[in-house]
Amino acid sequence: EDKVVQSPLSLVVHEGDTVTLNCSYEVTNFRSLLWYKQEKKAPTFLFMLTSSGIEKKSGRLSSILDKKELFSILNITATQTGDSAVYLCAVFHYNTDKLIFGTGTRLQVFP
Amino acid sequence: DVKVTQSSRYLVKRTGEKVFLECVQDMDHENMFWYRQDPGLGLRLIYFSYDVKMKEKGDIPEGYSVSREKKERFSLILESASTNQTSMYLCASTPGGESYEQYFGPGTRLTVT
Numbered sequence: 001e002d003k004v005v006q007s008p009l010s011l012v013v014h015e016g017d018t019v020t021l022n023c024s025y026e027v028t029n030f031r032s033l034l035w036y037k038q039e040k041k042a043p044t045f046l047f048m049l050t051s052s053g054i055e056k057k058s059g060r061l062s063s064i065l066d067k068k069e070l071f072s073i074l075n076i077t078a079t080q081t082g083d084s085a086v087y088l089c090a091v092f093h094y095n096t097d098k099l100i101f102g103t104g105t106r107l108q109v110f111p
Numbered sequence: 112d113v114k115v116t117q118s119s120r121y122l123v124k125r126t127g128e129k130v131f132l133e134c135v136q137d138m139d140h141e142n143m144f145w146y147r148q149d150p151g152l153g154l155r156l157i158y159f160s161y162d163v164k165m166k167e168k169g170d171i172p173e174g175y176s177v178s179r180e181k182k183e184r185f186s187l188i189l190e191s192a193s194t195n196q197t198s199m200y201l202c203a204s205t206p207g208g209e210s211y212e213q214y215f216g217p218g219t220r221l222t223v224t
Contacts, residue, residue: 042215099213103153
């Protein structure tokens with residue numbers, strides 16, 4: 001059965017800390033892995049990763065994919081209170097065009 | 112900017128009522144999806160559609176049906192609402208082809224009493 005597992009489930013840090021969120025997957029017919037940030041409403045897109053070892057960066061956020069070990073990490077440096085959210089990882093299934101989501105990591109950043 | 116809208120942000124219905132959740136996207140996307148999101152369970156796919164009048168079951172289709180009469184509109188129907196269908200419902204769309212990014216609507220929080 002295809003599955004996506006995120007860890008930790010929850011994380012509490014202080015502003016300025018660096019955090020690493022993990023996403024491992026067991027998905028047949030993997031096509032790509034996506035990261036989303038969800039605050040109070042709908043998830044918003046962060047990154048899409050298709051190739052191993054190529055880091056994607058956007059400001060203080062970065063992500064990388066390891067297709068051999070079947071995982072991805074999302075790094076956030078110098079965290080701010082506005083980074084508080086649930087971060088979702090999802091894997092796109094090649095044949096069905098379906099996204100398989102992990103349960104998310106809840107990040108809380110305190111001043 | 113892609114826009115995905117959902118008909119209601121909050122909805123309260125009684126057990127046994129028929130419930131319609133509407134989703135509209137304005138970017139001519141091929142694919143549309145309905146998810147429900149529950150604490151500890153993440154997003155689970157209910158139904159999706161590749162084209163007008165086409166639908167495919169997702170992971171948890173029981174108790175739901177869908178309708179896609181026009182390309183821009185994808186409706187989720189709860190034939191007879193039950194309390195275990197209390198949840199956040201999210202609609203998403205994607206262009207199809209080589210584009211995998213899903214654009215989400217704001218969500219509808221449905222409470223069934």
